[in-house]
Amino acid sequence: MSETTPIIEMRKIKKVFPGVMALSDVDFRLFRNEVHAIMGQNGAGKSTLIKVLTGVYEQDSGEIFLEGKSIRPDSPLAAQKLGIHTVYQEVNLCLNLSVAENIFIGKEPMKFGKIDWKAMNRKSEEVLARLNIDIDVTKTLSYYSIAIQQMVAIARVLDSSAKVLILDEPTSSLDEGEVEQLFKVIKKLRDDGLAILFITHFLDQTYQIADRITVLKNGEFIGEYKTEALPKLELIARMLGKELSEFHSTTHDEEKKKASAQAVTDTGTLMSARNLGRQGSIAPFNLNLEGGDVLGLAGLLGSGRTEMAKLLFGIDGADQGDIFIKGRKTAINSPRNAMMAGIGFCSEDRKNEGIFAELTIRENIILALQTRQGVLRFLSMKKQQEIADQLIGSLGIKTPSGENTASQLSGGNQQKVMLARWLATDPMILILDEPTRGIDVGAKREIMELILDLSKKGLGVLFISSEFDEVIRCSTRVAVLKDKAKIAELSGEEMTESGIMHTIAGGK
């Protein structure tokens, strides 16, 4: 490995989207015979950087060099011609075509003006053999597992000109054995001289495969490290943008201590989960939520926080374990069941899973309550307005009237509308998935105060956030998740940012 000549070098890349600095002066180097991981939280700028490199976006300033020559790909196709290939998270292949057709789509070998099927099948076998895969290439792709499909996607971009291979979250839908299989292939390609850029949310996988790590945060370049020179704990700290020493000094803040001291309107155990799990989504876990509890779920992106929430709210069915509501075993296999049992859930994906943009704020707010009442017992307009106005007032939703459509609200106010929808149902338990994401600081504070208020009233709250300091400030206990499993539960003195990070890094 010669340190001196990176195959790709990106210098001082800057990219601004309206209102957001997506990348500010980011440097990035990629070497031959190396697997390089880019790490960072949501919004760190990983995908923007990749998109600049592959010609999807054009940088506002900064330069890209390929083998020392300045390049400026203006489309993914141009990037491919330069030898930069990407395999995306969602495999974009044609499931109903054969493996060989998928590999040679758009560049089929021709003979006398017709597709030379024999050559195509033979060449496909050869390419796959390079990845140590021996399958029948004439079978349709849908016949094979996701892992094989993933590798077919890789095989497709592997021609003689390939220099750089970018793998975007390739392991997110693979099981352990498949990941191992994929890693073997990646290692082989690396040893064959390819430069591989690997993006994943799985910490352990990064350490298994990556030779070098670049860390980004909020669009800024934090650093480039050799994997062996960067302990896990330090990596997490860098991703969160804090110095290690800072953590040790972080203790409970006073406000929170007071809150937890007050929060003893104990109404007993509201909900508990025993060995609840779902294959490929989250490993079996136990959980206990009492009245007045705010149980924080801390973990990096992709650690299984949302999966846990979706299991508890019946969105995904559990394939093992039980849920108990107030001590009674309850089957929760649909959101409807969960709602009837007194659970509310605010999704992290406001746009697709929460807000009805074209409905009025009033309609958005009363919807869950109306569902619980049943279709026939329609709330009178007067009652609807009463409920909506009361919640708009108490949550401080900024709108001229409940009759405006929800699409006119800012993100923070939409978040409050979702919260209002569930508060209207007078729930026992609230599951809040990233309620503070993408909203301004003031609104964040208000939402957190609201959570504390609710818990004082005896509600059990499950609070998910990527910001560890928020989790700690709000929660009475914290469950730590990592790589799709719950690995620990912290409370009292252990409940600090460094505590959480040590737990995730796998050492105390």
Place this chain on the structure above:
Amino acid sequence: MVGWKSLTRNKLFWPIVALAILMLFNLFFTPHFFRVEIKEGHLYGNVIDILKNGAPIMLLAIGLTLVIATKGIDISVGSIVAISAGVVAMLIGGDLKGVPKFPIPYAMGVALLISIVAGCWNGLLVSRVGMQPMIATLILMVAGRGIAMVTTNAMVVWLYAKPFAFLGQGYWLGLPFSIYIVAFLVLLTAFVTRRTALGLFIESVGINPTAARFAGINAKNIIFGVYAFSGFCAGVSGLVVCSTVMSADGNNAGLGYELNGILAVVLGGTSMNGGKFYLLGSIVGALIVQTLTTTIYAFNVPPEIAQVVKALVVWIVCLLQSGKFRSTFAAMFGKRELSV
């Protein structure tokens, strides 16, 4: 001008404007278009004909409105019209003396029941099997014609049972009876969707099915329900069609109705993207379609050109409804604010 603004924001405004313009055109260019005479105690005239001939499309547009509100589509309604007509005709029978084989109410009931079953089949495919609505209903659109042909033994069945003719040809209080059926079905549907939470649930499912599920709404049942209802509406439409011509033709009854029905719904302001729906708008939409057809006939426009004229008018009406077009248009010509 706040009043003007809220008026143009009303979803019924533009469809009614379009209808009014069409009517105005006729007032000037079609002789006697608005002449209404009283013959044998009934009202006669072009306008009355529009109501009467538009009734079948109006009827199935009611069901289609709800389907489209869930972001679905039902292109099998034309075939269900044929099935419904075929079933009722076979049960009444082509007895020349006009003696029905089975009691007329019974025959009608069975035809409606079979139409509902057809709708349920669509609903099952869309909501449970997860098929795309277009494909799911395409199956019945094609197969339904076959079923209709089999019911009538691939022949045109003529009916002579007088009382049955009342449905499509009769008059009550001077107006065609079919228009009362439309009015009743619209009012009933409006009542059921707007006086209960059903309308809100349908709109929620159409706007954001995932969020609707997360809010505890049983989206599958709602979707199943609207297709079943659409089948029912098409069935009623089939009865009226059969009664109007006193015959059932498996091949031609209800042919092309699905397109006119969808057109009526879209002209009426309900978006193909699902969400907010406007039952009265769909009725106005059906009236536009029918007025257009009648106007074109009144002008003796050759059929091959008639379709082009129809397409042109539809295009203009759709442009009028697009907020984006109106604002661009206003910006192009407007000092006067053509508020959007």
